[in-house]
Amino acid sequence: MNNKILEITNLNKTYHDETGEITALKNISFSVYDKEFLSIVGPSGCGKSTILSILSHLIESDNPCIKFNKENCILGYMLQKDSLFPWRTILDNCLLGLEIKNNLTKDNIKYVNYLLDTYGLSEFKDKYPTSLSGGMRQRVALIRTLAIKPDILLLDEAFSALDYQTRLTLSDDIYKIIKQEGKTAIMVTHDLAEAISMSDRVIVLSKRPGTIKNIYKIKLSNKSTPMNNRKCKEFFEYYDKIWRDLDVNI
Ligand code: ADP
Ligand code: MG
Numbered sequence: 448m449n450n451k452i453l454e455i456t457n458l459n460k461t462y463h464d465e466t467g468e469i470t471a472l473k474n475i476s477f478s479v480y481d482k483e484f485l486s487i488v489g490p491s492g493c494g495k496s497t498i499l500s501i502l503s504h505l506i507e508s509d510n511p512c513i514k515f516n517k518e519n520c521i522l523g524y525m526l527q528k529d530s531l532f533p534w535r536t537i538l539d540n541c542l543l544g545l546e547i548k549n550n551l552t553k554d555n556i557k558y559v560n561y562l563l564d565t566y567g568l569s570e571f572k573d574k575y576p577t578s579l580s581g582g583m584r585q586r587v588a589l590i591r592t593l594a595i596k597p598d599i600l601l602l603d604e605a606f607s608a609l610d611y612q613t614r615l616t617l618s619d620d621i622y623k624i625i626k627q628e629g630k631t632a633i634m635v636t637h638d639l640a641e642a643i644s645m646s647d648r649v650i651v652l653s654k655r656p657g658t659i660k661n662i663y664k665i666k667l668s669n670k671s672t673p674m675n676n677r678k679c680k681e682f683f684e685y686y687d688k689i690w691r692d693l694d695v696n697i
Contacts, residue, residue, distance in 0.1 A: 451516055452599065452631055453479040453502075459509040460497055470656040471497050472508075477650055477662065479599070479633060484625065486634045486642035489652030489660075490693060495635040497657075499524070499601045502633070523597030527604045529588040531576040537587055538563065538572040544595045555594065562590045566624055582613040582620075589621055593628060600625060602634040606641065618645055618673045639693075643685045644673040651692045660692045 458475040461468050472494040479485050487495050500506045502513065503522050531540045541559045545551050563569055566586060576584055585605065592600060605621070606614040622645050625632050636642050642649045643665055651660045667679040676682055 450481040451478045452481045452483075452520070453516065454514045455498075455502075456512050456514070457510065458498070458501065458512040460494065460501065460506075461509055473656045473658050475657065475659060477659065479631060480647075482629055482631055483648065484622070484632045484634070484646045485648050485650065486636060486646040487650045487652060488636060488639055488642045488689065488693075489657060490654045491637060493652045493654050494657030495637075495652065496603055499603050499633065499635055502599075503601060517598055520599065521595060521597045523592035523595060523600045525585075525588055525592045525600060525602045525605045527607045529576075529581075529584040531584055531587060531591075533576055536573050536575060537568060537579070540576065540587060541591045541594055544591060548595060550595075558596070559590065559594045562593055562624075562628075566590065566620070580613070581609050582617045585609065585617055586620060586624075589624060593624070593630075598631060600630050600632045602632060602636075604636055605634070607636075607638075614641070615674055622673050639686055639689050640677060640682075641673075643682055643689070644676040649685070649689065651689055654694075661689075663689065 456476050458472055460472040461470050475498065487498060489495055497506070501508045503524055535543070538559070541563065542551060542556065545555050563572055568583070568587060568590070571579060571583070576587070579587065606617055609617060618641060634642070634645065646665055649663045649665060652658065653660045663685060665685060667676055667681050669679055670676060
């Protein structure tokens with residue numbers, strides 16, 4: 448895990464609206480390694496989503512600061528809401544990105560079918576999203592994102608809309624799929640436990656304007672699935688440290 452797939456150097460972002468300027472992010476620098484699972488945590492409004500929006504070119508940073516070390520690096524974006532189309536079957540929802548990119552080749556369709564079959568959704572291919580549970584719908588959303596063969600997956604609070612138990616199981620499922628398909632992931636979350644249990648590194652942001660407070664390399668003695676990682680003794684130590692970094696005032 449030594450190849451840097453992405454380098455961000457001194458990212459700054461100021462929003463302008465009718466009330467004036469809002470500095471959202473200041474001096475953000477970090478790298479992302481190939482096949483790494485990286486999380487960004489921080490209080491609400493500290494600029495987590497803004498980082499992902501800048502990476503995926505939805506908005507611009509104040510300065511040029513992003514370097515992708517792979518030519519034509521493809522990014523896949525997964526959000527809190529699965530936004531599956533209710534009138535399309537699961538298979539057709541998963542093919543949507545390829546359809547939009549005009550890239551519905553035989554091989555790509557085969558790949559989507561492989562993903563649905565491998566990750567427990569084969570019997571739902573012809574069903575509609577309403578017949579699926581929230582957790583399954585998020586798995587479908589991930590497969591739809593993977594269909595375009597992204598080099599880097601961006602996950603923005605992807606589990607937040609689900610109940611606690613579904614979140615735990617789904618983070619195991621999603622983690623397994625991401626690892627098995629050999630993807631790099633950048634996950635934004637306000638849930639420290641989720642970040643620590645899933646990640647190789649966790650970046651902690653300060654409150655707005657978001658700056659980097661700390662970057663933790665997560666080393667767990669018995670690292671396995673995210674659910675089991677929550678039982679490691681080091682997990683609690685990281686939780687404690689990051690919680691203190693966040694400096695929460697209630
Ligand atoms: P987070 O994802 O960490 O909750 P965001 O990246 O969504 O934070 O937002 C960071 C800050 O920038 C927030 O304080 C928000 O009010 C502000 N912001 C986000 N989008 C806009 C916008 N389009 N116009 C003005 N301010 C914005
Ligand atoms: Mg956000």
